[in-house]
Amino acid sequence: MAEGEIRSTTARGPASSAPETVPPAATGGVTQAAMVKKTAPKSDYKPADVSPQRRVQRSFTVRLWSIRHSRGLEWFYARFANMFLMLHPLWNRIGYGRAEAPVKFVEKHVKGLMFDCRMCGQCILSSTGMSCPMNCPKQLRNGPCGGVRANGNCEVEPDMPCVWVKAWEGSRNMVKGDAILNVQKPVDQSLRETSAWLRVTALTAAAKDKNEAQA
Numbered sequence: 001m002a003e004g005e006i007r008s009t010t011a012r013g014p015a016s017s018a019p020e021t022v023p024p025a026a027t028g029g030v031t032q033a034a035m036v037k038k039t040a041p042k043s044d045y046k047p048a049d050v051s052p053q054r055r056v057q058r059s060f061t062v063r064l065w066s067i068r069h070s071r072g073l074e075w076f077y078a079r080f081a082n083m084f085l086m087l088h089p090l091w092n093r094i095g096y097g098r099a100e101a102p103v104k105f106v107e108k109h110v111k112g113l114m115f116d117c118r119m120c121g122q123c124i125l126s127s128t129g130m131s132c133p134m135n136c137p138k139q140l141r142n143g144p145c146g147g148v149r150a151n152g153n154c155e156v157e158p159d160m161p162c163v164w165v166k167a168w169e170g171s172r173n174m175v176k177g178d179a180i181l182n183v184q185k186p187v188d189q190s191l192r193e194t195s196a197w198l199r200v201t202a203l204t205a206a207a208k209d210k211n212e213a214q215a
Helices: 032-039 052-058 061-068 070-086 088-094 096-115 163-171 177-181 196-214
Strands: none
Touching (some): 061 070, 096 196, 163 177
8 A cells, every 4th residue: 555545444344446326416306316216226126015106096185185174173183082081991990901902993094094194103193284294205203304396295205295294284274283393202113003092091191190199
């Protein structure tokens, strides 16, 4: 090695001199996601659960209807939560663990139809204009990325309206619409495929009992 020459190394030894393939910068209105897709290795394999085609087939009709009617759903959800809280003694007697399976079955199908719910177990629909942020391909919980298209559609899935654009529209119809400005915590993956209805009910009941004990 010549004097003064700097050579990159890794834990396994000298770094390869082969140039790394990096997608070119997005230009001319082409998004970075499109450039990455274009330069990606081609094969016959296509992921069934994340392809744009699958999402197009599912349609966004009901999800968009829920966002347009966010104020009415906000009113309904408030009363539904109160009813679930009134049933806390029943859930407690049955056991929250045993109630989980049947309640989760209903919750998954109802919210799946209405909001395309992904069952993250940490539902924040009332804070996001009835637009589920888990439908974002990047699963962003605190606002849109920088790749929202000029027509308001998603950078990754061009045919899908941006989840956060719709969240803002829905929140403007709601009484507590400014809750969209609250900073959300990262997703706790250990709660995935669990009932948000039961979890919120149990937490609310515990807080209520604590306040009554301190009074």
